[in-house]
Amino acid sequence: MSVVYRKIPKQGLNKQEFEQELRKIGEERYHDKHPFHHLLHGGKLNKGQVQAWALNRYCYQSAIPRKDANILAKTTDVGLRREWRHRIEDHDGTETAPGGIERWLVLAEGLGLERDYVMSTRGALPATRFACEAYVNFTRNMPLLDAIASSLTELFAAEIHKTRIAGFLDHYKFANDQTLAYFRKRLDQAPRDVKFGLAYVLREADDGEKQKRVMDAVMFKTDMLWTQLDALYHAYVEPGHIPPGAFMPEDRRPA
Amino acid sequence: MSVVYRKIPKQGLNKQEFEQELRKIGEERYHDKHPFHHLLHGGKLNKGQVQAWALNRYCYQSAIPRKDANILAKTTDVGLRREWRHRIEDHDGTETAPGGIERWLVLAEGLGLERDYVMSTRGALPATRFACEAYVNFTRNMPLLDAIASSLTELFAAEIHKTRIAGFLDHYKFANDQTLAYFRKRLDQAPRDVKFGLAYVLREADDGEKQKRVMDAVMFKTDMLWTQLDALYHAYVEPGHIPPGAFMPEDRRPA
Numbered sequence: 001m002s003v004v005y006r007k008i009p010k011q012g013l014n015k016q017e018f019e020q021e022l023r024k025i026g027e028e029r030y031h032d033k034h035p036f037h038h039l040l041h042g043g044k045l046n047k048g049q050v051q052a053w054a055l056n057r058y059c060y061q062s063a064i065p066r067k068d069a070n071i072l073a074k075t076t077d078v079g080l081r082r083e084w085r086h087r088i089e090d091h092d093g094t095e096t097a098p099g100g101i102e103r104w105l106v107l108a109e110g111l112g113l114e115r116d117y118v119m120s121t122r123g124a125l126p127a128t129r130f131a132c133e134a135y136v137n138f139t140r141n142m143p144l145l146d147a148i149a150s151s152l153t154e155l156f157a158a159e160i161h162k163t164r165i166a167g168f169l170d171h172y173k174f175a176n177d178q179t180l181a182y183f184r185k186r187l188d189q190a191p192r193d194v195k196f197g198l199a200y201v202l203r204e205a206d207d208g209e210k211q212k213r214v215m216d217a218v219m220f221k222t223d224m225l226w227t228q229l230d231a232l233y234h235a236y237v238e239p240g241h242i243p244p245g246a247f248m249p250e251d252r253r254p255a
Numbered sequence: 256m257s258v259v260y261r262k263i264p265k266q267g268l269n270k271q272e273f274e275q276e277l278r279k280i281g282e283e284r285y286h287d288k289h290p291f292h293h294l295l296h297g298g299k300l301n302k303g304q305v306q307a308w309a310l311n312r313y314c315y316q317s318a319i320p321r322k323d324a325n326i327l328a329k330t331t332d333v334g335l336r337r338e339w340r341h342r343i344e345d346h347d348g349t350e351t352a353p354g355g356i357e358r359w360l361v362l363a364e365g366l367g368l369e370r371d372y373v374m375s376t377r378g379a380l381p382a383t384r385f386a387c388e389a390y391v392n393f394t395r396n397m398p399l400l401d402a403i404a405s406s407l408t409e410l411f412a413a414e415i416h417k418t419r420i421a422g423f424l425d426h427y428k429f430a431n432d433q434t435l436a437y438f439r440k441r442l443d444q445a446p447r448d449v450k451f452g453l454a455y456v457l458r459e460a461d462d463g464e465k466q467k468r469v470m471d472a473v474m475f476k477t478d479m480l481w482t483q484l485d486a487l488y489h490a491y492v493e494p495g496h497i498p499p500g501a502f503m504p505e506d507r508r509p510a
Binding site for chain 2: 126129130131137219222223224226227234238239241245
């Protein structure tokens with residue numbers, strides 16, 4: 001995919017042009033283009049491989065409220081914190097209503113994994129852990145604008161969730177309303193998040209330097225998502241070199 | 256390689272036993288066991304692949320003085336800081352004597368890479384950057400003992416440097432006294448570092464809990480080294496999926 005980016009002038013692009021540039025990053029770099037996802041959504045992975053995906057991706061899921069807490073900690077704007085706070089609740093849930101992390105564990109259990117093993121992240125690939133921690137650190141160390149911008153990959157996520165739900169239902173026995181609840185729920189939740197985050201960035205990135213920082217933040221994020229799939233592909237697809245200590249799949253039957 | 260670790264009792268192992276446990280980590284997990292290194296040292300990689308290795312490994316080389324500075328910043332012990340400080344000088348050099356980072360750049364240039372491109376780390380794999388930053392963050396966030404222990408992979412490094420020098424001279428045209436100066440110099444420098452670091456850890460890790468932390472720190476470090484080679488293998492050997500934006504080798508001739 002060869003995408004040509006506009007040169008960003010010193011005074012910045014107008015909002016419409018800038019949004020187009022942001023969307024180009026998705027076209028070029030979002031992980032829906034990664035061969036691992038093609039295999040996953042096309043029903044080409046066996047149960048052990050899907051287990052590996054689910055338990056590694058748990059690291060990412062469980063990092064999300066921590067990165068959102070870093071964003072809350074960065075701003076003195078009560079309104080912004082109040083708006084952003086629901087993201088933490090979406091993932092952590094309440095005493096009575098499970099959140100996204102719990103839904104992810106239900107998916108993992110539906111794949112035959114032990115909840116405690118998944119939560120321990122003991123079997124996750126080191127590359128996954130480094131990538132997820134890089135995301136948490138990015139939101140801790142960078143300015144508020146950059147930290148918020150790093151969430152904008154949500155712009156590209158609706159399509160992948162739909163493809164995934166359809167592909168899973170078509171191809172895998174483990175797929176049902178319970179195990180896929182995480183993705184269905186995100187289809188409801190994400191549009192609100194996308195709308196807010198995009199409006200924030202289009203408003204606040206009001207010169208070329210800030211727009212460049214936003215572009216870099218979104219590319220950082222697409223890199224960290226892509227890296228996780230590279231690591232899964234290397235360990236569990238081809239050539240299948242599992243690093244010392246990581247999850248060893250046993251079940252090669254269809255998922 | 257299946258290594259059986261001793262259970263560490265609450266009061267800790269004696270020094271000799273504990274050192275044996277540390278050395279087992281090397282036997283099981285040090286990156287001299289990684290298939291990428293077998294290809295590299297055996298002359299099986301073409302020039303573009305060796306270039307990819309050199310420019311990615313530059314990220315690691317250039318992270319070393321930053322992790323050492325984090326270690327200095329952690330201790331109020333002037334003697335320890337004085338002893339540890341020479342590591343920074345080893346890598347950064349002085350006004351008149353080049354350091355390890357400069358020697359690495361000479362190697363990269365000997366492979367036909369542009370110095371500025373290498374130093375920018377623009378072409379490095381995101382996985383490399385995440386792993387190297389994880390190392391710098393580890394030394395920033397963990398206690399002094401753990402931070403020092405994460406350097407102990409030096410225990411296992413002498414052999415790999417010797418194998419590398421011999422393998423490079425046997426197989427690659429770019430290998431000569433200048434391009435290999437980094438590795439020869441490390442053969443002189445490392446024994447002092449190893450001796451000090453090992454003695455420090457054997458003395459300070461005086462109960463089971465601290466010994467366990469030291470083991471974890473060394474495993475963290477072997478993981479971050481291994482991850483870098485997994486990423487190189489995936490991108491540049493098999494299946495050869497280069498992530499968006501990373502270095503694209505052009506030269507498939509022998510190195």
